[in-house]
Amino acid sequence: MEPKVDEVERSRRVKRSAIVLGLVAFAFYLAFILMSVLGFRQ
Amino acid sequence: MANTTTAHAHDDHDHKPHGLKRWLYATNHKDIGTMYLVFACAMFFMGGAMALVIRAELFQPGLQFVDPGFFNSMTTMHALLMIFGAVMPAWTGLANWMVPMQIGAPDMALPRLNNFSFWLLPFAFTLLLLTLFVPGGAPAGGWTLYPPLSLQAGDSFPLTIFAIHLMGISSILGAINVVVTIMNMRAPGMGLLNMPLFCWTWLITAYLLIAVMPVLAGAVTMLLTDHFAGTSFFSAAGGGDPVMFQHIFWFFGHPEVYILILPAFGVVSEIIPTFSRKPLFGYESMVYASASIAFLSFIVWAHHMFTVGMPLAGQLFFMLSTMLIAVPTGVKVFNWCATMWKGSISFETPMLFSLAFLFLFTIGGFSGLMLAIVPADFQYHDSYFVVAHFHYVLVPGAVFAIMAGVYYWLPKWSGRMYNEKIGKLHFWLSTIGVNVLFFPQHFLGLAGMPRRIPDYSTQFADWNMVSSIGAFIFGFSQLLFVYVIWSAVRSGEKAPQRPWESAKGLDWELPTPAPYHSWETPPSREVVAHGTVQH
Numbered sequence: 001m002e003p004k005v006d007e008v009e010r011s012r013r014v015k016r017s018a019i020v021l022g023l024v025a026f027a028f029y030l031a032f033i034l035m036s037v038l039g040f041r042q
Numbered sequence: 043m044a045n046t047t048t049a050h051a052h053d054d055h056d057h058k059p060h061g062l063k064r065w066l067y068a069t070n071h072k073d074i075g076t077m078y079l080v081f082a083c084a085m086f087f088m089g090g091a092m093a094l095v096i097r098a099e100l101f102q103p104g105l106q107f108v109d110p111g112f113f114n115s116m117t118t119m120h121a122l123l124m125i126f127g128a129v130m131p132a133w134t135g136l137a138n139w140m141v142p143m144q145i146g147a148p149d150m151a152l153p154r155l156n157n158f159s160f161w162l163l164p165f166a167f168t169l170l171l172l173t174l175f176v177p178g179g180a181p182a183g184g185w186t187l188y189p190p191l192s193l194q195a196g197d198s199f200p201l202t203i204f205a206i207h208l209m210g211i212s213s214i215l216g217a218i219n220v221v222v223t224i225m226n227m228r229a230p231g232m233g234l235l236n237m238p239l240f241c242w243t244w245l246i247t248a249y250l251l252i253a254v255m256p257v258l259a260g261a262v263t264m265l266l267t268d269h270f271a272g273t274s275f276f277s278a279a280g281g282g283d284p285v286m287f288q289h290i291f292w293f294f295g296h297p298e299v300y301i302l303i304l305p306a307f308g309v310v311s312e313i314i315p316t317f318s319r320k321p322l323f324g325y326e327s328m329v330y331a332s333a334s335i336a337f338l339s340f341i342v343w344a345h346h347m348f349t350v351g352m353p354l355a356g357q358l359f360f361m362l363s364t365m366l367i368a369v370p371t372g373v374k375v376f377n378w379c380a381t382m383w384k385g386s387i388s389f390e391t392p393m394l395f396s397l398a399f400l401f402l403f404t405i406g407g408f409s410g411l412m413l414a415i416v417p418a419d420f421q422y423h424d425s426y427f428v429v430a431h432f433h434y435v436l437v438p439g440a441v442f443a444i445m446a447g448v449y450y451w452l453p454k455w456s457g458r459m460y461n462e463k464i465g466k467l468h469f470w471l472s473t474i475g476v477n478v479l480f481f482p483q484h485f486l487g488l489a490g491m492p493r494r495i496p497d498y499s500t501q502f503a504d505w506n507m508v509s510s511i512g513a514f515i516f517g518f519s520q521l522l523f524v525y526v527i528w529s530a531v532r533s534g535e536k537a538p539q540r541p542w543e544s545a546k547g548l549d550w551e552l553p554t555p556a557p558y559h560s561w562e563t564p565p566s567r568e569v570v571a572h573g574t575v576q577h
Contacts, residue, residue: 014151014222021218021252029256029263032290036264036275039286 058558066161069153070558071138072455074160078135079448081163083524085127086441088171090517092120097479097513099496100506113496114182115174121185122202125302126209127167129436132444133305134159134216137244139455141220143549143556144238146229146565151222159215166208173198184494186291187262189276189284193269203266210259217251220244229548231567235326236574238547242329243308246336250297250304253340258294261287285350292343300339302436304332306403306443307374310396312547313450314378317393318385319544324377331370331377338367348416349423357416364414371407375400390542391465395446398438398473406434409484424494427487433480437516438473445472445523452527453541457555458534460526468526471519478512548573 058064068074095116099107108116138156142149150156173180178196181187187202195202224245228237237245264275265287274280276287307328315322322328344352344360352360378400387393409431413419422428453459482505487493491502498506537554551573552560565573 010226014226017222017225018152018155018218021221022214025214025218025252025256027256028253029260032257032260032293033264036260036286036290039283 068157068160069149071142071149071153071156072556072558074150074153074156075135075138075140077160078131078138078163081160082128082132082135082444085123085131085167087520089120089123089128090520092116092123094513094517096120097510100498101510102507103498103500103503105497108496110496111179111182114184114494115180117494118181118184119170119174122170122181123167124436125185125298126206126213127163127170129302129440129444130213131163133244133247133302134213136240136305136309136444136447136451137216137220140451140549141223141241141244142227143552143560144241144547145224145227145232146548146561146570147223147227148559148562150219151227152219155215156219159212159219162208162212162215166205166212169201169208170205173201176201186288186295187265188291189265189268189287192265193276199269200266203262206262207259210255213251213255217248217255220248221252224248229561229564229570231570232548232574235329236570238308238549238574239311239322239325239328239332240305240308243304243311243332246332247301247304250301250336250339254294254297254301257290258298261290261294264290285347288347288350289344292346293340295346296343297336297339299432299435300335302440303403304336306399306440307332309443309447309450310378310399311374312545313392313396313446314381314400316450316542316545317390317396318382318387320381320385321546322377323380323383324373327373328377331373334370335367338363338370342367345414345419348419361414361416365411368407368411375404390449391460391462391469392446392450394466394469394473395442395449398469399442399446402434402438402442402473402476406431406436406439409434422487424492425487426483426491426493429493430480430483430487433483437480438476442472448527450542451549452530453537454549454552454554454556456531456534457537458530459537459541460530460534464522464526464529468519468522471522472516475512475516475519479509479516480512482506482509482512546573 059067064073065077068077095108096113099105099113138150141147176197178198181192181195181198181202183191183195193199224237224241228234234242264273267273268275268277268282274282276282276284278284311322311328342360342364344356345364348357348360389397409427413422413428413431449460449465486502486505486509489502491498491506539554540550541554542550548561548565548570549556551565551569
């Protein structure tokens with residue numbers, strides 16, 4: 001008998017990690033624009 | 043094998059939606075994978091037609107068919123279509139088909155997001171292709187979009203920037219889906235180091251995508267504000283720096299090369315063991331080599347821009363870090379050769395494409411090493427040698443691996459065998475064509491022919507003519523590829539349950555053709571143990 005996968009917990013984990021990865025991508029986007037702004041000021 | 047039986051029982055009542063709705067509202071990973079692959083094929087032929095315009099113009103010195111502005115548009119659009127429209131979607135299509143089947147998951151973790159990721163692409167490329175019809179013509183400053191040249195484009199500029207944003211969003215969402223699927227949906231008993239290498243290389247590729255596609259998006263957003271909002275990020279007149287764009291672009295651009303090639307390493311690592319009838323040599327070292335290549339790809343970007351000028355320490359750093367990539371790549375090539383060593387090799391079409399990949403990608407790798415040497419690069423930069431180098435990496439590299447993967451998995455997808463004779467004919471015409479096309483470009487570059495020009499000195503005439511003949515052989519032989527797939531799906535011989543007897547993996551434990559809904563019940567630990575890499 002296979003251990004029963006907790007579907008609810010897994011779907012929560014999926015959503016959580018997708019949001020985190022999306023935020024990481026957005027952070028890269030903003031960081032490079034910000035670096036360019038700061039470099040521009042120097 | 044109880045799970046296989048369960049999956050088989052579902053085959054005859056798979057509750058498949060029908061008609062247009064099946065594709066518009068598709069959430070099934072196999073349907074979305076098919077759409078990605080068909081889309082990539084369409085873009086491959088459009089980008090290929092543009093390449094033939096380029097090669098027709100370059101068949102002889104002098105201006106033959108198109109004006110120089112349109113020629114520049116063709117080089118720019120060819121690159122954008124092939125990179126973002128053909129190769130990347132083809133890999134995403136293969137990932138959609140194979141990742142859930144290989145890890146024992148019923149679908150991708152986020153099926154609706156998967157649908158959205160795909161449907162962004164037709165809109166993005168419609169916008170991009172519309173630029174061919176706007177005043178001023180399509181973008182013509184090269185796919186690198188360097189300012190100030192790219193800022194001088196006509197009405198095509200905002201359309202191109204918006205299209206690139208859409209492509210980027212699509213890629214990022216697709217990559218997020220792959221990561222969360224692999225990290226959360228693996229069958230019980232399948233550890234990360236039991237995964238097939240295709241999943242591993244795609245996992246690493248997906249992380250690369252998440253890190254660098256936003257950087258490209260940032261760069262083109264700044265181009266947009268420079269053009270329309272009065273900022274001067276890249277305008278020297280306003281206190282900005284056009285070289286900064288190059289740094290940002292190549293911080294994206296070099297990892298992008300590995301985004302295009304890493305999944306190819308995965309496909310070849312599946313095919314060579316199958317047709318050598320031996321397990322893959324050095325599985326773990328393959329995983330670490332892929333991860334090392336991905337890491338190194340972040341610290342080598344400035345080798346694309348040695349000629350803009352940089353401190354000696356910078357030149358040395360970027361030269362040596364670039365050369366370092368040869369180490370993990372060499373590990374991979376060694377492992378593929380060691381896998382074949384004393385194997386019982388047979389030469390079906392997927393294996394032939396994989397072997398051609400191995401030899402010809404290595405040629406592209408070696409010319410890359412030559413380009414990494416700073417003083418040599420001063421000579422080679424912006425010459426046809428560079429064109430030869432990256433086409434060896436991307437055509438017999440990435441494109442051949444995609445074709446190898448399609449031939450390899452087509453029987454599992456469709457339940458039909460392709461015509462092996464025509465498959466081999468396609469292989470030989472492609473391999474001869476691609477070498478006749480790109481090898482002479484090394485000579486042209488070394489002799490000093492610059493890239494992105496519609497006319498050239500008569501001393502370059504002979505090799506250009508040879509190269510153009512190769513282009514037409516290669517281009518038209520791709521029609522055979524479509525014919526082989528079409529005829530296999532329509533009326534091919536029924537594929538046996540295990541079309542390649544030595545193929546290993548959970549994908550091969552499923553019935554043939556793979557049922558519309560597979561692994562609805564996760565495979566048992568015994569099936570996982572039988573179908574995966576064990577240490």
